[in-house]
Amino acid sequence: MTKYLIAGLGNIGLEYENTRHNIGFNVASAFVQKHGCVFQPGRYANTSEIKLKGKIFIVIKPTTFMNLS
Secondary structure: OEEEEEEOOOOOOHHHOOOHHHHHHHHHHHHHHHOOOOOEOOOOEEEEEEEEOOEEEEEEEEOOOHHHO
């Protein structure tokens, strides 16, 4: 199976929620929800794995600030 990494970039915290700084988080969340999956918390990123049409998509949302990613 071919694996792909999708990194939805953004900033953590309520201050940045629903701002242009988190568009990557929003897109990653929508993709994961559309395919009936959820994110699992991790040390440096929340991750989700989606199997679709013989491919594996690993979707991450880093838990560090953009300038530190």
